[in-house]
Amino acid sequence: MELFGDTRSRHAARQTWQRRQRQRRRRRIVFGTTLAILVLIAGAVWYGVRELLTLREVADYPGTGTTEVVVQVEQGDTTRAIAARLVSENVVKSVRAFTLAAEDSDQIRSVQPGYYVMRHRMSGDAAVHQLLAPAARVGQLSIRSGLQLDDVVLPDGKVVPGILSRISQASCAELNGVSTCVPPEELRRAIAATAPATLGVPDWALQAVLRVEPARRLEGLIMPGNYHVRPGSTGVELLVQMMSTSSARLQATGMPAGAQATGYTPYEVLIIASIIQREAIPADFGKVARVVYNRLADGMPLQMDSTINYPLRRQELTTSDADRATPGPYNTYLNRGLPPSPIATPSAEALAAAMHPEPGPWRYFVKCRADGTSCFSVTIEQHRAAVADARRRGIF
Incomplete structure (x- = not known):
C-alpha cells in the first residue's frame, strides 16, 4: 500500500510541475507579445513625433512667391538637383521644402529639360505646382531640315518662318510684365557684327565663314532638332546657346x-x-x-x-x-x-x-x-x- 501511495504522490507532483511549466511558458509568451506590441507602438509614436518635428523644422517660404525668374532644368536632373538649383536662384528656401512637396506628386518625374518661369521666395508646394504647369515652360523651338536663316515664301504665298524667326519666337516670355522677345533683325545684326568664334562656329568652318556675307555666316550650321533657349538672353547669347547644341550634333554626324x-x-x-x-x-x-x-x-x-x-x-x-x-x-x-x-x-x-x-x-x-x-x-x-x-x- 505504501508503494502504491508513493506512486500516486509522484504522479501528482509531476502533474503539478508540468502545469506550472505551462503557466510559465504562457506568461513568457504573453510578456514577449506585449513587449513587441509596446516596441511597435513606441516606434510609431517616435516616427510620428520625428516627422512632425521635421516638418516644423523645414525652412520654407510662405505663399506663391514674388518676382519672376527663369530657371533651367538640365538633362538628367534629379528632384534633389532641381531643388538645389531652385535654392541657388532663391526660388525656394531649402532643398527639403521642395523635395517634401515633390513626394506628393507623381508628375515631378515627368519634368523635361528646359527653361521654366518661376518666382522668387515660393513655398515648396507652390514651386512644385508652378514647375508642373505647362505655361511655365518657355524657350522651346524645333528646327527641321531644309530651313534657312530667313523666312521663305512658298509658291502659294505661305510664309515659312526661318530659323531666326523661330529663335525670336522662342525668346519670348513675360517676366514681371516685360517682354523678353528678341526680334529676328536683332539676331541678324548679331550674326553680322559678332566674331564667328564668339558665336561658337566650329574651328573647321571659321576661315570659310569669314568669306561669307556677314548676315549669312551661320547658314547651314544650325542642325535640325529640338532646342532650348533662355528667355531674357541677348541676341548674341541666344545664338551662342543654339550653336553650342548644334556643334555637338554636327560632330555626331561624323563631321569634320x-x-x-x-x-x-x-x-x-x-x-x-x-x-x-x-x-x-x-x-x-x-x-x-x-x-x-x-x-x-x-x-x-x-x-x-x-x-x-x-x-x-x-x-x-x-x-x-x-x-x-x-x-x-x-x-x-x-x-x-x-x-x-x-x-x-x-x-x-x-x-x-x-x-x-x-x-x-x-x-x-x-x-x-x-x-x-x-x-x-x-x-x-x-x-x-x-x-x-x-x-x-x-x-x-
Whole structure:
C-alpha cells in the first residue's frame, strides 16, 4: 500500500510541475507579445513625433512667391538637383521644402529639360505646382531640315518662318510684365557684327565663314532638332546657346573627319549637303550627291535651281530665265563650283550622303514622279528626254 501511495504522490507532483511549466511558458509568451506590441507602438509614436518635428523644422517660404525668374532644368536632373538649383536662384528656401512637396506628386518625374518661369521666395508646394504647369515652360523651338536663316515664301504665298524667326519666337516670355522677345533683325545684326568664334562656329568652318556675307555666316550650321533657349538672353547669347547644341550634333554626324575622303573641305561638304537637302527626297540623296561631285570634277556648272531660289527667299520647283540670268554668288548656272555658303540646314542623312555619295556616272537629274523621286541621266540627251516626259505627265 505504501508503494502504491508513493506512486500516486509522484504522479501528482509531476502533474503539478508540468502545469506550472505551462503557466510559465504562457506568461513568457504573453510578456514577449506585449513587449513587441509596446516596441511597435513606441516606434510609431517616435516616427510620428520625428516627422512632425521635421516638418516644423523645414525652412520654407510662405505663399506663391514674388518676382519672376527663369530657371533651367538640365538633362538628367534629379528632384534633389532641381531643388538645389531652385535654392541657388532663391526660388525656394531649402532643398527639403521642395523635395517634401515633390513626394506628393507623381508628375515631378515627368519634368523635361528646359527653361521654366518661376518666382522668387515660393513655398515648396507652390514651386512644385508652378514647375508642373505647362505655361511655365518657355524657350522651346524645333528646327527641321531644309530651313534657312530667313523666312521663305512658298509658291502659294505661305510664309515659312526661318530659323531666326523661330529663335525670336522662342525668346519670348513675360517676366514681371516685360517682354523678353528678341526680334529676328536683332539676331541678324548679331550674326553680322559678332566674331564667328564668339558665336561658337566650329574651328573647321571659321576661315570659310569669314568669306561669307556677314548676315549669312551661320547658314547651314544650325542642325535640325529640338532646342532650348533662355528667355531674357541677348541676341548674341541666344545664338551662342543654339550653336553650342548644334556643334555637338554636327560632330555626331561624323563631321569634320568624315569629309576627308571626299577631297573637299568640311565646310564645302556642308554646302553640298545643303544643296542635296533642297534638291531631293531622302531616297535620292546619295545619287544627287554623286551628280554634284561628278559635275564639279568635270568643271560643269552645278545648275541647281535651289541655289537660284536661295537669295530670292522663295521656293520654286523651277526658276525663270530671268532669275537664271541674274548674276550673283549663288547663281550656279552662271558660276562654276560651289556657292559661297550652305543654302539651308542639312539633315544628318544629307550630310551622310555628301560624305559617302553613291557610286555612279550620273551628271543630270530631274524630279519625275509625284512623290518627288528624281530620274537620273548620264547624257544631256537622256536628261532632256526625262524632262520632256515629266512635263508631259504634269510633274511640273
